[in-house]
Amino acid sequence: MKDAKLVSKLNAGHKSTVQLNDRVTIGDRDIVIIGGPCTVESHEQMEAVASQLKSSIQALRGGVYKPRTSPYAFQGMGGNGLEILSTVSQQYDLPIVTEVMAIHQIEEIAAQAHMLQVGSRNMQNFDLLKALGEVDKPVLLKRGLAATIEEFVMAAEYIVSHGNPNVVLCERGIRSFDNYTRNVLDLGAVAALRQITHLPIIVDPSHAAGKSELIADLSRAAIACGADGLIIECHPEPEKSVSDARQALSLSEMASLVTSLKPIAQAVGRDLCSSVSQAHATQSYSSVEKQAEKQAEKQLVAA
């Protein structure tokens, strides 16, 4: 990839880190977990997520400008949603990651969020990428629905070459022929990207799987494969999520999943943030597996 001048690795040990605030850095030894609902729906919802997961996650996600397939579907709370994110972020000292869909939203979002997400549908919105190059906030760049690895890397190069070095890549699954899962999580891309680029890489198993019962296994596989973190959708009442309900974990499933990652992280020379206790970890691994098995059984019966 000769044109990936700024994001290519210069040697095997070359790795950059991206700081969200003075406590959370992506790309260091500790795995970073970003959790929260697909869409910000209310203050109570975000407060429940932050209060129950404050020792499991390092950053809070939630969309306030939502790219929806149908123009009639809920498009997000906009500025009011940002206010909610900002209040809860300050109260629980959790940095915020939220999506920016258009250039005109950048200023408003950058004033409140710690990291700006470029959604899959915008990965090659080159004007948006160039504008984000001029922003003094980290960018989470999600892989396009059908983007090649080279297109993904070059999209990151757009942002970095326009002045913003703080880019984190996010593998979130790509379209394929099989519709059992929503997308196909491309862990091969994670392995390849680790060789090609020095940028940190995180994995979104939620939009890849599209089904909550598959997310724990994909999360563990992603950490084993060398991902620097995960972004996972969860909701206080998953079945009531206004968007992506089928893939939302409950808050207790999310907490168990996170603790189950610890032995995997340690096996590959990483760790979880110290607030996640080891004692809980082995127990939770089996409880997450049991939950996943139960859900898979239900699915089979329903099919």
Ligand code: PEP
């Ligand atoms: C999201 O994070 O809610 C989202 C819409 O993700 P993606 O752009 O990966 O589909």
Ligand code: MN
């Ligand atoms: Mn979503």
